[in-house]
Amino acid sequence: xxxxxxxxxxxxLASLAAELKxxxxxxSNAYNRPDQLSADLRDRVLAAAKEMGYPGPDPVxxxxxxxxxxxxxxxITEPLNYSFSDPAALDFVAGLAESCEEAGQGxxxxxxxxxxxxxxxTAAVLAAGVDGFVVYSVSDDDPYLPVVQQRALPLVVVDQPxxxxxASTVGIDDRAAMRELADYVVGLGHREIGLLTMRLGxxxxxxxxxxxxxxxxxxxxxxxxERVQGVRDxxxxxxxxxxxxxxxxxxxxxxxxxGAAAEVALEANPRITALMCTADVLAxxxxxxxxxxxxxxxGQMTVTGFDGIPDALSRGLTTVRQPSMExxxxxxxxxxxxPRSGLTVDExxxxxxxxxxxxxxPA
Amino acid sequence: xxxxxxxxxxxxLASLAAELKxxxxxxSNAYNRPDQLSADLRDRVLAAAKEMGYPGPDPVxxxxxxxxxxxxxxxITEPLNYSFSDPAALDFVAGLAESCEEAGQGxxxxxxxxxxxxxxxTAAVLAAGVDGFVVYSVSDDDPYLPVVQQRALPLVVVDQPxxxxxASTVGIDDRAAMRELADYVVGLGHREIGLLTMRLGxxxxxxxxxxxxxxxxxxxxxxxxERVQGVRDxxxxxxxxxxxxxxxxxxxxxxxxxGAAAEVALEANPRITALMCTADVLAxxxxxxxxxxxxxxxGQMTVTGFDGIPDALSRGLTTVRQPSMExxxxxxxxxxxxPRSGLTVDExxxxxxxxxxxxxxPA
DNA sequence: ATGAAAGCGCTAACAC
DNA sequence: GTGTTAGCGCTTTCAT
Numbered sequence: 001x002x003x004x005x006x007x008x009x010x011x012x013l014a015s016l017a018a019e020l021k022x023x024x025x026x027x028s029n030a031y032n033r034p035d036q037l038s039a040d041l042r043d044r045v046l047a048a049a050k051e052m053g054y055p056g057p058d059p060v061x062x063x064x065x066x067x068x069x070x071x072x073x074x075x076i077t078e079p080l081n082y083s084f085s086d087p088a089a090l091d092f093v094a095g096l097a098e099s100c101e102e103a104g105q106g107x108x109x110x111x112x113x114x115x116x117x118x119x120x121x122t123a124a125v126l127a128a129g130v131d132g133f134v135v136y137s138v139s140d141d142d143p144y145l146p147v148v149q150q151r152a153l154p155l156v157v158v159d160q161p162x163x164x165x166x167a168s169t170v171g172i173d174d175r176a177a178m179r180e181l182a183d184y185v186v187g188l189g190h191r192e193i194g195l196l197t198m199r200l201g202x203x204x205x206x207x208x209x210x211x212x213x214x215x216x217x218x219x220x221x222x223x224x225x226e227r228v229q230g231v232r233d234x235x236x237x238x239x240x241x242x243x244x245x246x247x248x249x250x251x252x253x254x255x256x257x258x259g260a261a262a263e264v265a266l267e268a269n270p271r272i273t274a275l276m277c278t279a280d281v282l283a284x285x286x287x288x289x290x291x292x293x294x295x296x297x298x299g300q301m302t303v304t305g306f307d308g309i310p311d312a313l314s315r316g317l318t319t320v321r322q323p324s325m326e327x328x329x330x331x332x333x334x335x336x337x338x339p340r341s342g343l344t345v346d347e348x349x350x351x352x353x354x355x356x357x358x359x360x361x362p363a
Numbered sequence: 364x365x366x367x368x369x370x371x372x373x374x375x376l377a378s379l380a381a382e383l384k385x386x387x388x389x390x391s392n393a394y395n396r397p398d399q400l401s402a403d404l405r406d407r408v409l410a411a412a413k414e415m416g417y418p419g420p421d422p423v424x425x426x427x428x429x430x431x432x433x434x435x436x437x438x439i440t441e442p443l444n445y446s447f448s449d450p451a452a453l454d455f456v457a458g459l460a461e462s463c464e465e466a467g468q469g470x471x472x473x474x475x476x477x478x479x480x481x482x483x484x485t486a487a488v489l490a491a492g493v494d495g496f497v498v499y500s501v502s503d504d505d506p507y508l509p510v511v512q513q514r515a516l517p518l519v520v521v522d523q524p525x526x527x528x529x530a531s532t533v534g535i536d537d538r539a540a541m542r543e544l545a546d547y548v549v550g551l552g553h554r555e556i557g558l559l560t561m562r563l564g565x566x567x568x569x570x571x572x573x574x575x576x577x578x579x580x581x582x583x584x585x586x587x588x589e590r591v592q593g594v595r596d597x598x599x600x601x602x603x604x605x606x607x608x609x610x611x612x613x614x615x616x617x618x619x620x621x622g623a624a625a626e627v628a629l630e631a632n633p634r635i636t637a638l639m640c641t642a643d644v645l646a647x648x649x650x651x652x653x654x655x656x657x658x659x660x661x662g663q664m665t666v667t668g669f670d671g672i673p674d675a676l677s678r679g680l681t682t683v684r685q686p687s688m689e690x691x692x693x694x695x696x697x698x699x700x701x702p703r704s705g706l707t708v709d710e711x712x713x714x715x716x717x718x719x720x721x722x723x724x725p726a
Numbered sequence: 727a728t729g730a731a732a733g734c735g736c737t738a739a740c741a742c
Numbered sequence: 743g744t745g746t747t748a749g750c751g752c753t754t755t756c757a758t
Contacts, residue, residue, distance in 0.1 A: 010515075012735055023745040028737060037743060055514050059492045060426045061735035064750050069423055070490045071471060081457035081688070084447070094444035101474035104483055106491055108434060108471045111464035120467055127433045128469055129422045129492050151418050152373075255673075310618070325444070375751055386729040391753060400727065424751035427734050 011054035071106035073130035087309040095328020103336035132335035139202040139220040160222040168344040177351040178230025190274040194265035197278040208261035258282035259289025273362035280305035280312035298360035316357035374417035434469035436493035450672040458691025466699035495698040502565040502583040523585040531707040540714040541593025553637035557628035560641040571624035621645035622652025636725035643668035643675035661723035679720035
């Protein structure tokens with residue numbers, strides 16, 4: 001197949017104006033202010049444009065002039081299929097996209113490779129033609145965060161980190177939400193508890209490893225840290241030693257990751273009667289693993305999740321529902337329709353405890 | 364929280380140059396051609412930039428000058444959470460994103476609302492600052508396709524439609540792939556077959572409806588049409604009347620859609636012994652439904668899918684595996700690293716028949 | 727190694 | 743209702 005009948009030199013607004021012997025303003029108005037010229041002239045302009053293969057005003061030139069790029073940037077710090085393996089993250093993106101669509105804005109995915117301390121990724125962030133950035137749930141020592149800040153554009157940080165200067169935030173009260181869930185679990189009588197979390201540090205390891213007490217120097221994911229703390233709060237409240245909590249970090253997003261982490265936790269403390277997880281995907285995987293091992297839920301083991309993804313709800317998982325899609329919408333709104341005050345805002349969304357069929361009194 | 368210490372007027376390359384009493388070229392070089400100036404001067408420039416809060420060359424202005432936007436546009440014609448409810452589509456996006464990341468290009472999601480004949484969506488396509496477009500699996504009468512073409516940018520169409528002027532294409536041989544699968548099913552002895560497909564026309568309806576023989580005036584999704592045809596080919600080849608094929612269209616992407624469609628098919632012809640589906644998600648849903656109705660697979664019913672998504676493979680579904688992620692990579696490569704000839708190309712990827720545990724001889 | 731000049735294609739005041 | 747005049751912020755020959 002061959003290229004279409006492209007004109008030698010691409011037509012521009014100016015060339016069209018010359019051709020029609022009118023001013024550039026008139027052509028511009030034909031596209032942007034139809035009421036500023038006679039319908040007749042406008043039709044002639046549009047007809048000539050079609051004939052000359054003029055695709056309309058160049059978006060880039062327009063952006064330069066109007067100082068509006070017409071797009072919002074979403075920084076992606078992990079491989080996409082990894083980021084999107086979590087339905088909650090996907091919902092977030094869908095919500096953000098919905099908001100952008102309504103506002104007629106584009107959504108620019110800016111993928112910056114992980115690990116690589118600097119380089120490609122930096123260039124991508126610096127080269128993004130956007131009016132604002134959304135950063136979704138990254139480590140508080142993420143190397144690209146300063147680069148985004150350097151752009152000095154409106155910035156919305158979702159979930160974490162919590163303390164980015166000049167940024168608006170959207171999130172939930174992770175600690176309180178997890179505390180409520182843990183209160184419920186402890187209330188059922190559980191005393192030996194295991195907690196499966198996503199990785200707490202930005203460094204990668206394979207599989208799952210038990211993690212000691214919180215180490216602020218190493219824990220860079222505020223959300224996970226807060227959820228762990230929520231469980232400890234609940235334990236402390238009833239006189240349990242928070243340090244007895246077995247925390248296992250999972251470094252992968254595989255369908256088997258939760259099961260592997262569960263195994264590690266039970267090995268560390270075989271007397272565990274409740275496995276709490278900081279994500280539904282971990283919990284569901286753990287449940288599959290327990291079933292394969294012949295351990296009944298909730299009869300022999302209580303399992304809880306976090307997020308409230310459809311799969312978890314349909315399987316009756318005891319969990320906390322958080323409005324993932326709404327987070328996306330809010331983030332989008334904050335950029336596409338910013339508060340008039342010009343100040344940054346912190347939006348804390350509601351969560352809901354779901355008492356499912358995977359929790360009960362200890363055996 | 365308050366805004367950061369933003370300078371009154373945003374610093375530009377020119378203002379930096381004035382401040383340092385060097386030419387704009389030098390500043391530009393400091394960022395783009397480090398070897399064109401002394402390391403010393405460069406450091407001074409970068410230091411001054413930091414102090415003045417200059418975030419580096421404006422991406423939009425640079426794009427205007429270099430005539431490269433640094434991004435690829437992906438037109439999304441359906442609500443994102445709908446588009447992304449199919450793992451195959453998600454894999455495609457991941458592959459495309461991967462390719463863009465490698466090339467240091469951004470990926471601009473251009474969401475144009477469905478239905479709305481024109482309007483918002485058109486503006487979004489016209490306003491996208493991109494170097495090329497990817498269109499993924501849209502109806503051949505999609506109202507936004509002409510708008511994309513009007514942009515006269517490099518264009519890659521994935522899956523469908525097949526005949527877009529001036530566009531490169533990436534896809535598979537849907538008819539042959541489905542034919543091979545149907546040959547296998549027919550070879551097992553099935554004579555009464557039901558086929559569950561995604562919608563064939565752009566109009567929407569609710570639930571699932573049985574569809575008569577192919578109607579070219581109404582069937583605007585080439586891929587679905589071809590797959591239907593593949594089944595008919597296989598039937599005709601063994602002397603079966605292709606018109607006896609019960610085709611049921613599903614208009615939704617719900618977890619229950621396949622089951623509902625299966626129900627419609629079995630109502631239309633209770634003697635059906637094989638339910639073929641044009642997507643794994645439909646097949647898996649149909650299987651769930653059949654199990655709930657006490658119909659055993661494959662003992663009492665053969666079920667087949669299409670795509671080869673992880674869930675299908677792990678559940679042993681008989682299906683056709685297609686390289687969804689590779690489609691995305693190829694589409695990206697075609698735009699980010701176009702063939703030197705300047706001509707469009709058509710890439711047809713390989714598929715693989717997976718004989719799973721959901722197919723057997725009719726009861 | 728550094729600078730001067732010329733635009734990239736467009737929109738927004740402001741005239742007429 | 744239409745045209746004139748200035749840039750938006752940058753890169754790129756081409757000189758020096």
